[in-house]
Amino acid sequence: MSSGILTSARLRLPGRLRSAYIPVLATAGLLAAMFVAGGVRYTGFASGQVVLNVFIDNAFLLVVAVGMTFVILTGGIDLSVGAVVALSTMVSASLMTDGGWPPLLVVPLVLLIGSALGLAMGCIIHYFDIQPFIVTLAGMFLARGLCYVIGTDSISITDPAYTAVAQARIALPGEMAVSVSVLIAVAVAGAAAYVLHYTRLGRNVYAIGGSEQSALLMGLPVARTKIAVYTISGFCSALGGVLFSLYTLSGYGLNALGMELDAIAAVVIGGTLLTGGSGYLAGTVLGVLVLGLIQTIISFEGTLSSWWTKIFIGLLLFAFILLQRLISARRA
């Protein structure tokens, strides 16, 4: 822990600020290299629509990873995100299909449930001083359990307005199109980047991640900020769940199994330190794109089985963690 705090303090020394960009730049370089390699190797790969499809297929992961970035920047972790995504799809599907509720009522309700769950976990973590790992683990069990209480089978969503939104494609110049989810995800990422880098809340998040005790002694609102990041993560997971239900048009308790790992992996590949205090939201976006592009390349390759995705993600994690370690070791 102590070395992480030192590292992040060094990262923000003005003269050495540029080295903090190295992991993000490395991720961007990797993304470009993967895209070029894919374009050379496969016909039809190097098109704008392939990139947009990565966005379309990973919009929900992007939103979830944005929330995870806030939590990880404070030095915490949120294991409940995948379960909250599943719970959101389940609540949406059961209320709309079985209850006949209008989507305009269901979506705010789902977002409220996710935020409330995040708020509750944040309060327990802060006021009772229990490890985030354990509290969010309990949150994960709770959310998955609630899914099974609602129903153990997959429920499909047939609401006409909802399916219309899900199938809508917004045309872009050059015969390309994106889904509504992508617009929402990009808006969330933009808003989060603004909050993290240009507002007081953002500075507090970085300060707590650097050193919680110092932040407390500086008079920063540690309690409010810590609870806020878990609430944000809960909100983002619920929104991710809404996007997931738009993507699959169904609710299922086993949806998004292990998505917390993908989100954490995206954040780490994006160059954010798990000890907190150092990282950029842009890195997370790049991390999600790298994960998405791996899947795209594997589907283009055709002969590679799906489990190679996991092995590649593991290798990438290793490479990026090593890179971060080398950068901080050189500075030390």
Next chain:
Amino acid sequence: MTALVRHRLFWPAAVLLLLLAANVAFTPGFLSIEMKDGHLYGSLIDIFRFGAPLILVAIGMTLVIATGGIDLSVGSVVAISGALACLHISGLPDQNDVGGVLTAVGLALGLALVLGAWNGFLVAGIGIQPIIATLIIMVAGRGLAQLITDGQIVTVNSASYKLIGGGYWLTLPFSILIVLAVLALTAFLTRRLALGMLVESIGGNATASRLAGIRSRGLTVAVYAFCALCAGIAGLMISSNVSSADGNNAGLWIELDAILAVVIGGTSLMGGRFSLGGTVLGALVIQTLTTTIYSIGIPPETTLLFKALVVTVVCLVQSPAFREKVFQRRGRRRPAAPQATDDEKVEVPA
């Protein structure tokens, strides 16, 4: 009485007794153990038997957590070890051949040791945070397990392999005997020799312990290797009990249950201290909870809800901050009521 309540194993033991009492209330014959065909049968034996892999993994996890680390990769190691053993056995000309089965077991445990040593190398050698270092094998290991089995579920038909997870020896399920042996060995090594204290010193302060002359790096690697070895044995048990290896689902989320067992047992995730007895109690609490839900007749869908509830309650009552705020406030209210708010402001969470 207060000394009893303050004992660090009081709460997990109380929860376990409460769960058992609930079972006895609903199922009168719950505690009875009978002898059938020379084997012991009964709900208590079943709890031990089905909980055996979890107890094993949790024992390894306890030592890792005592060094201030955490091992997320145990679930993947469980899958890999089961997959490799089953693959090797399925390729044998005679699947009951004891030598062949022993080779398979040796191969699987050898690979588990290598994976554990790799984790330890990343943590102690390169200095990566344990949670990320082990995340690599947690993610890649699932892929590796599926690669070994080629995405299929490998089934075996071997009586000698079946013994590990589903067989009986000396009237007891063999898996319980394995757990007892590993537990006794671990307890001997850590509590009779200085090893346990050295492990705790690493968790207390790795640098200070190295300066004091402890080979903290080598010891850390050994602890991670031991944890992976425990996970490997658990993987053999799980795959042998069902005579098949499923790279995708074997040992799924067992790392979370194991960490939970360790925490319920009163070992702090900060490291520096550990309790093997507490861990075994914690694992038994988790397994008893599952059994209770089935035997009382609560729909199995709600297992996770109860788990969430029990985890929250156990962690809350063990949290010093919670106890201070809830239990002691009553006693303190009268003399120092106005200072209560001041206390909260000054408190610096470590």
